[in-house]
Amino acid sequence: MMRALAGKLPDVGTTIFTVMSRRARELDALNLGQGFPDYDIDPRLAELVAAAMAGGHNQYAPMEGLPWLRERIAARLGAVYGLNIDPESAITVTLGATEAIYSAIQAVVAPGDEVIAFDPAYDSYEPAVRLAGGRCIRLPLLQPGFRYDWERVRATVGERTRLVLFNSPHNPACVAASSADLAALAAVTRDREVLVLSDEVYENVVFDGAAHHSVLSHPELAARSFAVFSFGKTLHATGLRVGYCVAPPALTRELRKVHQFNTFSIAHPLQHAIAAYLAERPQWGRELAGFFQAKRDRLRAALASSGFRLPAAQGTYFQLLDYGALCDLGDLDFAERLLTEAGVATIPLSPFYLQPPRLTLVRLCIAKRDSTLDEGAARLNAFAARLRGG
Numbered sequence: 512m513m514r515a516l517a518g519k520l521p522d523v524g525t526t527i528f529t530v531m532s533r534r535a536r537e538l539d540a541l542n543l544g545q546g547f548p549d550y551d552i553d554p555r556l557a558e559l560v561a562a563a564m565a566g567g568h569n570q571y572a573p574m575e576g577l578p579w580l581r582e583r584i585a586a587r588l589g590a591v592y593g594l595n596i597d598p599e600s601a602i603t604v605t606l607g608a609t610e611a612i613y614s615a616i617q618a619v620v621a622p623g624d625e626v627i628a629f630d631p632a633y634d635s636y637e638p639a640v641r642l643a644g645g646r647c648i649r650l651p652l653l654q655p656g657f658r659y660d661w662e663r664v665r666a667t668v669g670e671r672t673r674l675v676l677f678n679s680p681h682n683p684a685c686v687a688a689s690s691a692d693l694a695a696l697a698a699v700t701r702d703r704e705v706l707v708l709s710d711e712v713y714e715n716v717v718f719d720g721a722a723h724h725s726v727l728s729h730p731e732l733a734a735r736s737f738a739v740f741s742f743g744k745t746l747h748a749t750g751l752r753v754g755y756c757v758a759p760p761a762l763t764r765e766l767r768k769v770h771q772f773n774t775f776s777i778a779h780p781l782q783h784a785i786a787a788y789l790a791e792r793p794q795w796g797r798e799l800a801g802f803f804q805a806k807r808d809r810l811r812a813a814l815a816s817s818g819f820r821l822p823a824a825q826g827t828y829f830q831l832l833d834y835g836a837l838c839d840l841g842d843l844d845f846a847e848r849l850l851t852e853a854g855v856a857t858i859p860l861s862p863f864y865l866q867p868p869r870l871t872l873v874r875l876c877i878a879k880r881d882s883t884l885d886e887g888a889a890r891l892n893a894f895a896a897r898l899r900g901g
């Protein structure tokens with residue numbers, strides 16, 4: 512008889528994103544939870560996908576990604592950050608950012624290695640480290656404002672530290688790292704065998720005129736970093752599942768060793784269509800900050816007199832909502848009440864933590880039609896009024 516199967520991630524269940532989206536569908540609630548747009552993609556992109564399939568691009572794509580697409584990515588890194596990145600040796604097309612993160616971690620983390628991640632963090636990091644046999648050390652971001660405690664990071668980096676997982680703009684904290692943060696990250700990893708994985712899927716969504724600080728534009732960090740990006744975010748099409756990883760050739764070689772046995776290569780017609788779409792729009796990505804800032808401002812204005820507090824959102828697809836002044840439930844219970852009583856699905860913050868502090872925050876996705884945001888705000892305002900009424 513086979514022993515009961517424990518599996519390699521016995522404590523991991525279905526993610527909060529999947530659970531909340533499923534519950535939202537079952538209850539016919541408005542879904543401001545999982546981070547995906549509810550509006551249509553640009554019809555031109557759909558046309559180009561159809562054209563790529565009709566044009567016969569339906570067999571395996573090159574393992575490292577379509578050269579034409581990697582050239583478009585390199586051209587943009589040149590235009591935006593002034594970088595000269597070799598698409599052949601330093602850019603790999605992956606199955607979304609998720610695969611880039613997973614494959615990079617498998618490529619460099621060995622059993623017994625330690626990886627520093629922050630608390631809260633995007634939920635795929637820690638399981639990927641554990642599957643590589645590594646141990647994630649989670650360092651809390653400090654309140655108020657989810658600030659890095661660089662002194663604590665410095666004190667934690669040791670002989671076994673292999674990787675730091677960095678994310679800016681940050682999901683779910685909605686904060687963007689400063690150039691001082693990058694300088695501190697460089698300092699704590701200097702003269703050590705420590706690499707950086709920088710999740711920059713929201714690189715184009717930094718608000719209020721601020722610049723995105725990429726590890727790629729910090730030469731010292733660029734030399735020891737995997738930087739991860741997502742066309743799902745950039746093209747409002749999370750279902751495409753196409754992303755990419757930029758890393759120096761030595762790291763890229765290691766990444767590709769895993770990538771080739773993980774996904775091998777990414778949907779060929781999609782890569783053609785994306786490359787053609789980007790070629791038609793040399794300025795791609797630059798419109799996103801204004802587009803999402805207008806949505807953030809719309810939602811914030813609509814909730815301004817609700818009694819909920821709205822922490823500053825410096826970037827990403829999201830806006831946090833702090834209900835602490837109106838209700839003392841835990842965030843999981845509050846999200847459940849919002850779902851069942853207000854008909855709005857949100858994402859509570861505690862699943863992003865290894866050790867959740869006492870939190871009164873839920874995350875709202877702003878990548879929605881204006882009418883969805885307006886209806887969501889109306890329901891949240893009505894619910895807040897009920898809470899204020901006792």
Ligand SMILES: Cc1ncc(COP(=O)(O)O)c(C=O)c1O
Pocket residue numbers: 546606607608609610633678681682710712740741742743744749752753754
């Ligand atoms: C911070 C962060 N990293 C990675 C991802 C995954 O990106 P992709 O959908 O391209 O796999 C997401 C998606 O929400 C994210 O928010």
